Amino acid sequence: MATSDTALTDSGGLPPSDEFNPFAGVDFQGLEKSLRRPRTLLDLFLSGVVLVMTGLALIPLFSVVWMLLVRGGRKLTWAALTQAPPAPLEPGGGFGNAIIGTALMVGLAGLLSVPAGILTATFLAESRNDSRLAQVVRFAAKVLTGFPSILAGVFAYGAVVLLTGGFSALAGGVALSILMLPTIILTAEDAIRMVPAKMREAAIGMGATHTQTVWMVLLPTALPGILTGVMLAVARAAGETAPLLFTALFSNYWLTSGGRLDFMQPTASLAVLIYNFASMPFENQMELAWAAALVLVLLVLALNLVGQAVSRRQHQQA
């Protein structure tokens, strides 16, 4: 005890003296961590609580994946992937047309939203001194990320279905593109902003115009980050159901008329197929719903994992 006292006073820069001891009355043992004190116990208890809650939060993820593998894996055959949906009580069948429908509508949505999103992101990242317009657009994009997906469907219904007079893949694509746009804008802007300033300055110093800088330096360098955003947006769009329910509707048939692709008729999609079949009282349809869910989740998870990997690599490089 005495030695620790002198050590402490020494480090405080005060001369050791008998009359003046600034640490008189200090309970030094009380400063040590003891497992019997309430504050240490509370600390341990709360850490445990947080650990358990985090663990509980992950249970649904594992439960969903497990159920998908068990119930969906059983039915996941080549026939299920390539055939059209069965009629009620009919055995067999599959969801091949829904896979194609999802791919087509997501592709269409990508065609609409990716170029517009990247150009907007370029504007946001390059606008000088963060102009008023840039701030407003960025805020609008942030608000749009939380925009209920069903309202995108309502809008596409009002803007496309009512005008063209019928449910169609086009309407579905438009609805999905609204949901993809904000993700693409925000991630692409981040990616462009992460390009080191010296590269931009070098390009401008060499006399490149603004456009040349963007096309030859900024966009190629930011490409991994932009791709991540596109993949996340595609993953989100592929899993969306609500905006397709009453824009693309559903169809038991292939998306062709007279041997050609037809964008103007009701179109099947994996997500809507799951929704429709899950509430049917037929065993075969329920099994198909699980198998389709497995395909959809595998697709979405793969896109997410690849996206995460790409963005991590970019972060390491930067």
Added chain:
Amino acid sequence: MATTALAPNTISQPPSGAQRTANTAFLAVCTICAWLCLALVALIVGRITWTAIPAIRQHGLGFLVGRHWDPNQGLYGILPEIWGTLFSSVLAVIIGGAFGIAAAIFLSEGFLALGVFAILRMFKLEHHPFWASVPDRVEDLLRNLIELLAAIPSVVYGLWGIFVVIPLMRPAATWLHGNLGWVPFFGTPLSGPGMLPASLVLSIMILPTVTALSRDALVAVPSKLRMAAYGMGATRWEAILAVILPTASRGVFGAVVLAFGRALGETMALAMLVGNSGRISVSLFSPANTLAALLANNFPEANRKDVGVLMYAALVLLAITLIVNVIGSLIVQRASGELEAMR
């Protein structure tokens, strides 16, 4: 001689007229795209309002307080749906918010990395080239796993809810109703779909939003505050509860508000799990309905007249979610600005 002939033409030259035009055009296109994004938001609001106007004229504000939805009798009221939307979202935010913030604290304060590090030190592996990077990787993995919760499509959660959550919940719900039936929350039996399974699944869906945004806020707390707290002798949790959480509180609150906005607009899981029956009840086991589920169920078969009414309902949903989202975004934005200034 040769160099002077080469220099002005090939090595360096001012932008040609075509390049200048291309430059101006490209910048103009970018600006137009930015304006288009704003126009899109305006167009969405405008289009929905425009289609809803006839119904607004016809039904007026009585639409918002009417208790019955019966197209055959021409009765349209969405009070039960508004109630269901708010009730399910509040329940989801309570559950998802608690778990989400807990996970955010767990992830931001390095509990897992420290735990793994302690285990490594037991085996004297903490300086090993491979094992030394494990704590960080484990924490990254956990964060990615929680983000993956958000990646699962909501219709798959709905399917999972029908086949897993409801059967699991029914015995407990029956017991609660049987023994504690006098509590209003347990006032009705769980016959299948109902408010609690729907809210529980909804809370799982908003949890990643809460976790990701709260974690951002917690990580942004300047490390000098953290160090000062530890230097004063605070335990880890004393530092978290007295210093870190209060400093990040606004960001965490914004995260919860944004998650609430998500919950309000979520459709599929609710349409599959909530029971689609327009009644107002505080019972957790009673079937109910939400605005989004109402739209999802009625739009596909709607005729011209119904479309106007449904658009009115969509407009109400749009107004509620837009207000909540704008408030949430503003809070998050201001909070991150404040933390930035503190550095």
